[in-house]
Amino acid sequence: MIGAVRARLAGRTAGEVAGLVAKNIAYGLRRLSPGAAAARRRSMAFDLRWGTDTTTLANLSELSVDRARARHGVRYQPSNGEALRWAVAAAGVEPAGCSFVDYGCGKGRIVMMASALGFARSVGVEFAPELCAVARANARRFVERGGAAHAPEIVEGDAGAYLPPAGPAFAYLYNPFGPVVLAEVVAKLEAHAASGAPVWVAYVDPRHPELFAAERWAIAARQDGAVLLRAR
Numbered sequence: 001m002i003g004a005v006r007a008r009l010a011g012r013t014a015g016e017v018a019g020l021v022a023k024n025i026a027y028g029l030r031r032l033s034p035g036a037a038a039a040r041r042r043s044m045a046f047d048l049r050w051g052t053d054t055t056t057l058a059n060l061s062e063l064s065v066d067r068a069r070a071r072h073g074v075r076y077q078p079s080n081g082e083a084l085r086w087a088v089a090a091a092g093v094e095p096a097g098c099s100f101v102d103y104g105c106g107k108g109r110i111v112m113m114a115s116a117l118g119f120a121r122s123v124g125v126e127f128a129p130e131l132c133a134v135a136r137a138n139a140r141r142f143v144e145r146g147g148a149a150h151a152p153e154i155v156e157g158d159a160g161a162y163l164p165p166a167g168p169a170f171a172y173l174y175n176p177f178g179p180v181v182l183a184e185v186v187a188k189l190e191a192h193a194a195s196g197a198p199v200w201v202a203y204v205d206p207r208h209p210e211l212f213a214a215e216r217w218a219i220a221a222r223q224d225g226a227v228l229l230r231a232r
């Protein structure tokens, strides 16, 4: 426990440590609210239904990830799927004609849901090998139990280096990393769009929306805690 805390704080400035402490206190307080308790119950319902393991959080300090990259990353915590359903409906895309990519897919809940929605390909990119292993086991169980016809693909690697599949792409980001890695992802999505493919981005808990420059991205829809963007 103390070792894990030390690993999390290693190399950080006093300001960064203070920011982390404040963030954890705010997070603890939010977890106590009735809304948060209801969201936790909905979150656990997915695992109860499919026999998967997507609810438990994982800190990057406990995972075999590149430490320099982990400094820009956010720990694993799952989306509940509501923003995904909202964004796909708001985009009006036909999933069968589009690839889906979850950047920082963790244990794979969102890519399983995207497979169930019928996306032509559903890809999860994750840099923590331990989380990839859990995501692959989850995906197998999900398909065995009839959750989707095809299992999502789990790609082990850094999101900043990943190139989306050819053709229309729907990207999903649940605040997975800070601006350094996000800028790399956005640049690759912009290059993809420049090749003529339609590109949508569902950005959930959007902490760095300024990286989607207005000349290249239009806001297609917005709701509390999420924004849907379309490459121009």
Ligand SMILES: C[S@@+](CC[C@H](N)C(=O)[O-])C[C@H]1O[C@@H](n2cnc3c(N)ncnc32)[C@H](O)[C@@H]1O
Pocket: 060, 069, 070, 072, 073, 074, 075, 076, 077, 078, 079, 102, 103, 104, 105, 106, 107, 109, 110, 125, 126, 127, 128, 131, 157, 158, 159, 160, 173, 174, 175, 176, 177, 181
């Ligand atoms: C907030 S969780 C989101 C999980 C999942 N997308 C969801 O919505 O349920 C962020 C995830 O991003 C992963 N991550 C952080 N930095 C990454 C990077 N540079 N490359 C790939 N994955 C990364 C973390 O390991 C973690 O699993």
